[in-house]
Amino acid sequence: MTKRRGPGEGADGQAGGHREGADPGPARQPGNAGPDLTGPQTDRLRYLDAATRQIARGIDLDETLDELCRAAVPAFADAAFVHLYDPLPVGDEATAIPAVLRLHATDRVSPRDPAAPRVEAAEVVRPAADGVLAKLLDGGRPVFGDTPAIAATAAELLGGADPPGIAGPAGRRLIIAPLHGRSHALGSVVLLRGPGRPGFTGDDMLVASQLATHTALGIDKATLFAREASVADALQRTMLPPSLPQPPGVRLASRYLPSSRTAQVGGDWYDAIPLPGNRVALVIGDVMGHSMTSAAIMGQLRTTVQTLALLDLPPDEVLHHLDEQAGRLGTEHTATCLYAMYDPVLHRLLVSNAGHLPPMLLHPDGRGEILRVPPGAPIGVGIGGFESTELHAPAGAALLLYTDGLVESRDADVLTGMERLRERLQAAASGYGSPALEVLCDVALGTLGAGGRDDDIALLAARFEGIEPETVAYWYLAPRPQTARQARRLTRRTLHRWELDLLAESTELLVSEVVANAVRFASRPITLRLLRSDVLRCEVGDDSPLVPRMRHARLSDEGGRGLFLVDQLALRWGATRMSSGKVVWFEQLLPGDQGSG
Numbered sequence: 001m002t003k004r005r006g007p008g009e010g011a012d013g014q015a016g017g018h019r020e021g022a023d024p025g026p027a028r029q030p031g032n033a034g035p036d037l038t039g040p041q042t043d044r045l046r047y048l049d050a051a052t053r054q055i056a057r058g059i060d061l062d063e064t065l066d067e068l069c070r071a072a073v074p075a076f077a078d079a080a081f082v083h084l085y086d087p088l089p090v091g092d093e094a095t096a097i098p099a100v101l102r103l104h105a106t107d108r109v110s111p112r113d114p115a116a117p118r119v120e121a122a123e124v125v126r127p128a129a130d131g132v133l134a135k136l137l138d139g140g141r142p143v144f145g146d147t148p149a150i151a152a153t154a155a156e157l158l159g160g161a162d163p164p165g166i167a168g169p170a171g172r173r174l175i176i177a178p179l180h181g182r183s184h185a186l187g188s189v190v191l192l193r194g195p196g197r198p199g200f201t202g203d204d205m206l207v208a209s210q211l212a213t214h215t216a217l218g219i220d221k222a223t224l225f226a227r228e229a230s231v232a233d234a235l236q237r238t239m240l241p242p243s244l245p246q247p248p249g250v251r252l253a254s255r256y257l258p259s260s261r262t263a264q265v266g267g268d269w270y271d272a273i274p275l276p277g278n279r280v281a282l283v284i285g286d287v288m289g290h291s292m293t294s295a296a297i298m299g300q301l302r303t304t305v306q307t308l309a310l311l312d313l314p315p316d317e318v319l320h321h322l323d324e325q326a327g328r329l330g331t332e333h334t335a336t337c338l339y340a341m342y343d344p345v346l347h348r349l350l351v352s353n354a355g356h357l358p359p360m361l362l363h364p365d366g367r368g369e370i371l372r373v374p375p376g377a378p379i380g381v382g383i384g385g386f387e388s389t390e391l392h393a394p395a396g397a398a399l400l401l402y403t404d405g406l407v408e409s410r411d412a413d414v415l416t417g418m419e420r421l422r423e424r425l426q427a428a429a430s431g432y433g434s435p436a437l438e439v440l441c442d443v444a445l446g447t448l449g450a451g452g453r454d455d456d457i458a459l460l461a462a463r464f465e466g467i468e469p470e471t472v473a474y475w476y477l478a479p480r481p482q483t484a485r486q487a488r489r490l491t492r493r494t495l496h497r498w499e500l501d502l503l504a505e506s507t508e509l510l511v512s513e514v515v516a517n518a519v520r521f522a523s524r525p526i527t528l529r530l531l532r533s534d535v536l537r538c539e540v541g542d543d544s545p546l547v548p549r550m551r552h553a554r555l556s557d558e559g560g561r562g563l564f565l566v567d568q569l570a571l572r573w574g575a576t577r578m579s580s581g582k583v584v585w586f587e588q589l590l591p592g593d594q595g596s597g
Contacts, residue, residue: 145174249344405455
């Protein structure tokens with residue numbers, strides 16, 4: 001609830017208070033502000049023109065009500081109380097009239113007579129469905145409080161109080177102006193004049209009607225604005241990953257902050273996609289513009305990136321195909337995208353960039369570096385020409401991918417913002433040694449300051465831990481009939497070295513089945529890789545794009561049971577197409593974790 005009080009009044013009615021964050025301005029005393037509304041008609045029209053313009057400046061609900069109070073008090077009235085239905089009806093939806101009115105805004109000037117009783121408004125009003133107040137608000141026409149029926153209605157809104165001097169034709173000091181939107185009653189504004197000021201006239205009734213009409217239109221706009229913001233934000237968040245994966249060799253953290261200055265969502269997104277070989281793709285992008293269309297295009301591009309990533313294409317080829325897909329969407333929106341592929345075994349980072357800001361690397365020694373990656377053209381331009389850059393990714397280093405909302409502001413350009421971000425991350429690393437990813441994200445967001453954000457912010461952070469070479473075994477095997485036996489022997493020897501003899505029998509059987517299947521279709525050497533992390537993982541790759549499918553063999557069949565055994569004995573298994581063929585993999589729990597499986 002927004003409450004504004006005149007100078008000389010605090011939240012508790014004591015002297016010296018004003019609304020936090022508001023400009024107190026000159027002392028708001030009766031009779032010293034605004035045109036003389038008891039004078040010529042020209043002054044009244046001039047005031048009304050300025051007041052309606054002021055009300056129209058409000059963007060959200062609080063601003064609209066605040067501007068109404070500023071326009072009405074003290075130029076037109078000595079006090080204003082705004083009650084709105086809870087919940088507020090939105091748009092043209094056919095909804096039942098809510099049963100509760102709540103006080104949303106108040107404003108008043110200091111009383112001329114310090115001994116005059118203080119008028120307060122009721123915090124909550126429950127008008128009867130067939131009562132005078134409900135009918136008055138639904139009718140939409142303002143009324144004076146000079147009749148017994150309206151005086152009783154005014155008392156409802158004023159918490160049972162009976163302000164002196166409002167009864168009788170000569171004492172028209174109260175107007176109830178219904179706030180009626182395009183389709184619904186929204187609430188009311190009560191306007192009061194104190195005893196030391198002339199009462200309202202018939203011309204003032206027209207002014208009150210115009211103030212209420214423009215305020216109601218502003219409330220309609222604000223509620224639609226807020227609903228669109230809520231829907232857009234929900235849409236954006238459902239298109240972002242609900243959680244990040246936990247691949248071995250890397251730790252991940254992320255942040256997403258919607259813009260604080262627009263009700264329309266942007267197209268910022270991030271993603272982390274596990275790839276064959278314990279690699280992970282780190283993606284961040286930004287669709288130009290702020291609209292529901294931008295969010296929809298973002299969702300399409302993100303889905304396309306996920307599909308392309310699972311084909312295990314190099315980063316530059318992923319961006320190339322993404323650019324082609326954007327062209328087929330037939331939209332004028334362009335997007336930036338940065339695609340990085342991290343290999344924890346080789347401690348290697350492959351990066352390709354489509355017009356996005358370069359990533360930030362925090363080295364293990366605390367040194368911050370803005371990586372030099374060729375920018376390329378944005379997605380949707382159709383120029384192509386993307387490049388993949390190979391970089392060393394040492395264990396302990398942290399990579400930060402971000403959108404321009406993090407580094408660009410009204411008081412700093414992108415380059416200045418990036419340098420400021422680098423310095424903050426570097427200072428955090430020198431202060432904490434090796435700060436956790438969550439701390440790094442908070443430090444990065446600390447560059448925003450206290451002001452509002454003009455753009456969305458997406459942030460993806462990765463800590464490279466790597467996989468120790470002694471936990472990986474890798475072989476190239478010729479596609480011959482005896483290869484399965486060779487693979488079993490290499491597997492048994494490796495598991496003995498890793499002290500995993502309890503898994504030897506089952507792993508040998510699974511490796512034999514998968515390798516035998518690869519030998520049937522491969523024309524080039526196949527690959528066998530064992531990796532010990534939190535699980536034992538086996539990967540068999542060949543150059544055939546045919547992905548095996550599990551089928552249930554009949555009793556008379558001599559084959560067809562290999563993948564069925566894999567499915568029954570392995571914790572998880574799968575097959576992934578790659579640009580050079582496919583990889584079939586399976587995982588098993590380590591002996592100490594068997595009970596949790």
